[in-house]
Amino acid sequence: MSTAQQEKELGNAAYKAKNFDEALVHYQKAIDIDPTDITFYNNMGAVYFEKKSYDEVLKWCEKAVEVGRENRADYKLIAKALLRLANAHKELGDLYKAKSFFEKSLSEHRTPVTKEALSHVEKLIKEQERVAYIDPKLAEEAKAKGNEFFSVGNFSEAVKHYSEAIKRNPDDAKLYSNRAAAYTKLMAFDYALKDCDDCLRLDPSFVKGYLRKGKVLIGMKQFSRAADAYQKALELDHQCQEAIDGYRQSLITSSSDPEETCKQAMADPEVQQILQDPAMRMILRQIQEDPAALGDHLKNPDVASKFQKLIESGVLSFK
Known part of the structure; x- marks a missing residue:
């Protein structure tokens, strides 16, 4: 070495x-x-x-x-x-x-x-x-431009400026609500729904966020979920007429055509999850064979909640 x-x-x-x-x-x-x-x-x-x-x-x-x-x-x-x-x-x-x-x-x-x-x-x-x-001042300027385009019906351009505003101030819940409104006008419901969820994640007490979400869900024909969104808005503001009207519209529309309601409900991710649950499928088969068994199953709060969801959505009914 x-x-x-x-x-x-x-x-x-x-x-x-x-x-x-x-x-x-x-x-x-x-x-x-x-x-x-x-x-x-x-x-x-x-x-x-x-x-x-x-x-x-x-x-x-x-x-x-x-x-x-x-x-x-x-x-x-x-x-x-x-x-x-x-x-x-x-x-x-x-x-x-x-x-x-x-x-x-x-x-x-x-x-x-x-x-x-x-x-x-x-x-x-x-x-x-x-x-x-991030620059809140520039975010407000971008938001103002978005509002201008929204007011004249140029919703795609409004989305562009609202998106810029969100980049400049990603913690402002109202910006997501604004963009959700523009996406709704463009019938881009999936994007609108995500913005509503982001808005409410940042500010769970923002009534307009629930109103926007309800409107989006009606557009997606998910009436049960829309009713839930409007109900949350009413919990925050009991006198909100838009929430009252939206809740009523959700219930009326969902019950006007049972066949269509059932079809729409089957597209609801929550309903799909319940119907794919092996335990729930076994319970549904059991009460089909023995309706008297329903009472025992409803003693379980989780099962009762799932039954309520299926009934509200029109998938399940009892005569």
Whole structure:
């Protein structure tokens, strides 16, 4: 073993013992003896990383890459130096440089660890950019433009500006309600329903959010769910005429055509889930054979609630 390698081994032992200053002394001696070995520079970078001296990490790992390329070092060793450069930049808060060096490391040698690190830093950059984009004042300006287009019936353009407003202020529940209204006009009910749910997640006491949701669900012909939405609006505002009218409309429409009601109910995810429940299917078969068994099953609150849902939706009826 050469003298340089002996110094490296002494440095490794000190490093493992977390005696970092001693490790630096031995690695420096190894470099003085053989300045062409990339490993010694990489090891210096590793010690400074443990000491959280990230500027020193950059200095030694940049030198490692330089020495490695000059002496045709193994690409895995160059990738290792680039990876440590990436992690140092990340610790210093420069995510864009970190991303660049993770990519450079992968171009030399692809490892799962580096790929995962790159993916993580890309997510951090995306979140950083999202937060940096937030500006409530600009959100209000975008909302005002959306309102203008909505008022003249240009709903697709209104959606565009409401979307911009949401990016600028993603915690404003009313913006989702506004976009839901525009989506409803465009009959894009799935998008409208998601916006209603996001609106109510941010502000569960926002009456208009439930009114919008009820209207969307009527458009989707999910009358039982629409009635539930209007009922929640009425719990918040007993005098809300729009909620009263919507609740009444939901009930009347759902009962006007039993066959159509049943057909619509079968498209209701909640009804589907109940009917696909093995326990409920067994109970339904049992009461079909023995109607008297129903009373026992209704003693279970969960089963009683599911029966009520099936009755309200028109799937189940008793004469």
